[in-house]
Structures are given as structure tokens and as C-alpha cells.
Amino acid sequence: MLKAIGISGSLRKASSNTGLLRYAQTVMPAGMTLDLVDIAQVPLFNADLGDAETLPAVSAVLRRIGDADALVLAVPEYNYSVAPALKNVLDWASRAPGNQLLKGKPVALMGAAGGMGSSRAQYHLRQTCVFLDLLPLNKPEVFANAYAGFSADGDPVDPVIQDNVRAQMEALLGWTRRLQGDENSRARTGVELSAAHTPLAIAAA
Numbered sequence: 217m218l219k220a221i222g223i224s225g226s227l228r229k230a231s232s233n234t235g236l237l238r239y240a241q242t243v244m245p246a247g248m249t250l251d252l253v254d255i256a257q258v259p260l261f262n263a264d265l266g267d268a269e270t271l272p273a274v275s276a277v278l279r280r281i282g283d284a285d286a287l288v289l290a291v292p293e294y295n296y297s298v299a300p301a302l303k304n305v306l307d308w309a310s311r312a313p314g315n316q317l318l319k320g321k322p323v324a325l326m327g328a329a330g331g332m333g334s335s336r337a338q339y340h341l342r343q344t345c346v347f348l349d350l351l352p353l354n355k356p357e358v359f360a361n362a363y364a365g366f367s368a369d370g371d372p373v374d375p376v377i378q379d380n381v382r383a384q385m386e387a388l389l390g391w392t393r394r395l396q397g398d399e400n401s402r403a404r405t406g407v408e409l410s411a412a413h414t415p416l417a418i419a420a421a
Contacts, residue, residue: 218248218392221280224290225302227256232328232362233290235370236381240288243382248389253280261307274308281309282317286392291327293337310348319349322395324388326358333359353391356383
């Protein structure tokens with residue numbers, strides 16, 4: 217059984233992005249489970265705070281990332297970009313030696329926002345995935361209007377949104393199996409990278 221974890225970049229209780237993840241839990245295909253990980257207590261990345269293992273809120277989330285076969289990230293859009301809470305968790309995870317928590321890990325992106333349904337934030341996050349060696353599922357994409365098709369609690373009630381989420385989870389299962397089981401596929405998608413890779417982007421920040 218493959219294990220995926222879902223992380224929402226919105227900390228709001230009735231978030232439609234968190235609602236997308238809750239719905240995804242109910243439609244996971246046979247062969248994969250999805251558990252949600254709360255990131256509300258993770259502090260802003262600061263090297264002065266010390267090693268992640270000394271920070272319970274950080275180490276708990278990073279262990280879940282390391283144990284997961286795949287990630288499902290719900291991506292709110294704040295000012296045309298990725299919500300800071302979500303980016304912050306990825307920054308913490310990137311500090312592991314050799315980028316071992318993220319390198320080569322399949323990831324599905326979904327999101328709800330106004331206008332274009334978090335598409336700009338998702339495309340921005342895909343740029344970050346390049347450096348982190350995360351391997352995003354290309355299609356189907358899930359862009360949802362946060363102001364239509366959701367209940368007051370943030371749960372998706374629009375059948376189109378529900379169908380898109382279901383289809384994405386089915387595709388994620390296939391993508392994860394392909395990456396885990398086909399060495400030739402890994403080489404083509406760039407999973408096998410130099411062990412000397414070091415995430416330098418925030419090393420001196």
C-alpha cells in the first residue's frame with residue numbers, strides 16, 4: 217500500500233484548499249492512502265533556531281514527509297504566488313542532507329482561489345519543484361474557484377471539482393508506481409541526481 221500525505225498551505229479552519237484534501241481522502245484509489253498533515257505550528261525557517269530535529273513541530277512534519285511515497289499539496293494563491301506556510305515547510309524539508317526528504321518524490325498539486333483558481337501559484341510552485349527535485353504530476357490539473365462550488369466548511373460540492381480531484385488521485389497512483397518501479401523512467405525524469413546536490417538557495421539567507 218502506497219502512502220501519500222496531504223499538506224494544505226492554508227491554515228484557516230474552513231479553508232477550501234484543506235477541503236480539497238479532505239475530499240481527496242474519500243476518493244483515493246485502491247492501493248494508496250492519503251493522510252493530512254497539520255503545519256500550523258511549524259515556525260518560519262530560521263537557521264538560528266537550530267537543527268530541525270530539535271524542534272518538535274518541524275521534526276514531526278519532516279518525518280511524515282520522509283515516510284511518504286508521494287505528496288499532495290493544496291496550494292492557495294496569495295498575491296499571485298505560493299502561500300508562505302506551504303513554502304516554509306518545503307524550505308525546512310530542503311535542509312535535510314542531500315535533499316533526501318524531497319528528491320525524486322512524486323507530488324500532485326491542487327488548489328482553490330479566486331479568479332484563475334490558484335493556477336498562478338501552482339505554476340510558481342512548479343518552478344520551486346525544479347530546484348527541490350520534486351516530480352510534479354503534470355495532468356490532470358485541479359484549479360478551483362474558492363468562491364463557488366464549496367460548502368461553508370470548505371468542502372467541495374461541485375461535481376466537476378470532485379471529478380477532477382478523483383481523477384488526479386488516480387493519476388497520482390499511476391505516477392508514483394511508475395517512478396518507484398521503473399528505473400528507466402527514473403533516469404528519463406531526472407530522479408537519479410548527484411549525491412553531492414546541496415540546496416544552496418537559502419544556505420546563506
